Amino acid sequence: MKKMLSLLLAAALVLSLGACGKEANPYEKYEELFEYLEREDYDSAMAYIRELAGESETVPQAAPATEAETEPETTETQPSETEPQPVTVEITMDNWQEYFELREYVEIKKNGFGEFEKVSVYYALVNKDGMSPECNLSDVTMEFSYTKKYVSMSVDLENGTITYGADRGKDPYWDYTGVTTMQGAGNFIGEYYMNRYGQFVASSWTYEPSDDQFSVLDTFEIFRIAGTFVYYPQS
Secondary structure, three states, rough: HHHHHHHHHHHHHHHHHHHOOOOOOOOHHHHHHHHHOOOOHHHHHHHHHHHHHHHOOOOOOOOOOHHHOOOOOOOOOOOOOOOOOOOEHHHOOOOOOHHEEEEEEEEEOOOOOOOEEEEEEEEEEOOOOEEEEOOOOOEEEEEEEEEEEEEEEEEEEEOOOOEEEEEEEEEEEEEEOOOOEEEEEOOOOOHHHOOEEEEEEEEEEEEOEEEEEEEEEEEEEEEEEEEEEEEEEOO
């Protein structure tokens, strides 16, 4: 009896939902349910009620995406005021010494036993400390000359230094004048020339731990210089 009452209540609910439609005869599709109830086939009736209830359920449709949802938001990134900005300088005869200097680099090599093998000395015109150069944007050309002289030289292998001694006179093989464009950071002077912009000038070397005729730079002069130097100031 309880099952019969439950079915009738369920049928009444389904019928009330169906009556809300706009069909000409909204109860026509429930005739099969009435037949199950008349035959007291309550299992089939319950299954049919579930089927009808499933048909009467409405599934909410997703709202169409708004323009803000479909298009990703783009934010322009403004450069930070704290980011270093490149400095561009026109190099002239009046200001080149503010940005460049002639440097001597010493490289002492040892063999596998820690014994002296070779000493090399390089000279290059490079940017001063406190500047991080933009080598690809810099372009400086200069006309310069240099001469060399002989001196005595000894190597302190333990401390990795060399000492120049008595002047032995001019080196007659080196009296150079030429025009060249400064190259970017190179590696031919090893660690000494990294992160610099400049121009290799001259070099000397010996395979003796002491040399009475070691050739070193004597004079260096720039006649003309022009171009653009770009760098980032370093704090």
